[in-house]
Amino acid sequence: MSNSKIRSRKPVSIVTGGAGFLGSHLVDLLLERGHQVVAMDNLVTGNVENIAHHAGNPNFRFIQQDVTEYLFLDGPVDYVWHFASPASPVDYAKLPIQTLKVGSLGTHKTLGLARLKGAKFLLASTSEVYGDPLVHPQSEDYWGNVNPIGPRGCYDEAKRFAEALTMAYHRTHRLQTRIVRIFNTYGPRMRLNDGRVAPSFLEQALRGEALTVYGDGSQTRSFCYVSDLVEGVYRLMMGGDPYPVNIGNPEEMTILQFARKIIELTGSESPVVFRDLPVDDPKKRRPDIARARKLLQWEPVVGLEEGLRKTVEWFRERLGRRPG
Numbered sequence: 001m002s003n004s005k006i007r008s009r010k011p012v013s014i015v016t017g018g019a020g021f022l023g024s025h026l027v028d029l030l031l032e033r034g035h036q037v038v039a040m041d042n043l044v045t046g047n048v049e050n051i052a053h054h055a056g057n058p059n060f061r062f063i064q065q066d067v068t069e070y071l072f073l074d075g076p077v078d079y080v081w082h083f084a085s086p087a088s089p090v091d092y093a094k095l096p097i098q099t100l101k102v103g104s105l106g107t108h109k110t111l112g113l114a115r116l117k118g119a120k121f122l123l124a125s126t127s128e129v130y131g132d133p134l135v136h137p138q139s140e141d142y143w144g145n146v147n148p149i150g151p152r153g154c155y156d157e158a159k160r161f162a163e164a165l166t167m168a169y170h171r172t173h174r175l176q177t178r179i180v181r182i183f184n185t186y187g188p189r190m191r192l193n194d195g196r197v198a199p200s201f202l203e204q205a206l207r208g209e210a211l212t213v214y215g216d217g218s219q220t221r222s223f224c225y226v227s228d229l230v231e232g233v234y235r236l237m238m239g240g241d242p243y244p245v246n247i248g249n250p251e252e253m254t255i256l257q258f259a260r261k262i263i264e265l266t267g268s269e270s271p272v273v274f275r276d277l278p279v280d281d282p283k284k285r286r287p288d289i290a291r292a293r294k295l296l297q298w299e300p301v302v303g304l305e306e307g308l309r310k311t312v313e314w315f316r317e318r319l320g321r322r323p324g
């Protein structure tokens with residue numbers, strides 16, 4: 001596909017997982033930047049409410065489809081963004097086979113589509129490829145410490161396979177490919193019962209229930225606001241190179257500190273309770289984003305308090321609509 005061809009019409013983007021948390025924010029950004037967007041989702045963890053505001057937009061189409069099945073699309077495609085997958089440890093523990101299939105077969109189908117259409121391909125990979133990391137912070141040249149047969153193996157290994165397949169298509173078929181390793185991200189549209197720490201703590205704090213901190217809460221994470229994340233992803237597709245790039249916020253904190261921050265920002269009187277630490281829960285996680293800074297001139301601009309305030313607002317509104 002030549003640039004002049006794209007210039008004479010709108011670029012066409014396919015977003016798998018387009019009704020999910022990250023996928024739907026990416027759809028918003030692409031429409032804003034003048035793309036025609038086809039969102040695909042089988043709605044296992046996605047929700048049409050996340051894209052309902054685009055109904056009637058002639059530049060937007062939704063196809064309910066499982067991307068592990070054969071993909072058929074008429075017309076040109078310029079960019080394929082493969083975001084379909086359960087992404088919460090609670091979800092992928094419930095859906096281990098679907099998680100393995102979408103990371104393997106789904107990546108194969110979407111790479112095949114990109115190859116057929118001569119499109120550029122971007123894989124949404126994850127900090128989970130580093131497993132319970134022995135190197136801190138994690139830079140892209142670290143190969144990881146993953147338990148293939150543990151409860152997180154279905155997600156971690158599916159994404160590692162997906163990265164390997166993406167590089168094979170790049171090397172064998174000269175496909176233009178990108179791999180983003182996404183670290184913990186939060187923001188509006190996370191499912192209330194998603195099970196990840198931000199929606200869990202927010203729902204608990206807003207309902208006045210105890211915040212369930214797993215283990216002693218000394219494990220760390222680094223939380224990136226969703227608008228920063230999708231900006232980094234967009235820059236990677238448009239610029240960048242085929243090798244993995246970490247996108248995340250390097251501001252690290254313990255889970256107990258995170259719980260206290262949420263209690264403070266919501267003005268909640270909820271206590272904190274401690275629960276068993278899930279098997280293979282990574283002890284530390286923080287992205288080294290030197291590569292993203294240099295390659296993409298990208299770094300997060302939304303601080304934790306600002307991002308959490310916007311997220312709290314959204315959760316408050318959602319919870320107000322549902323009985324407690």
Ligand code: UDP
Binds near residue numbers: 090196
């Ligand atoms: N966590 C917690 N309470 C919860 C949910 C999660 O303490 O109700 C912890 C979890 O054990 C992990 C961290 O929060 O250490 C982040 O968990 P999440 O499920 O968001 O994703 P992960 O980073 O583990 O993939």
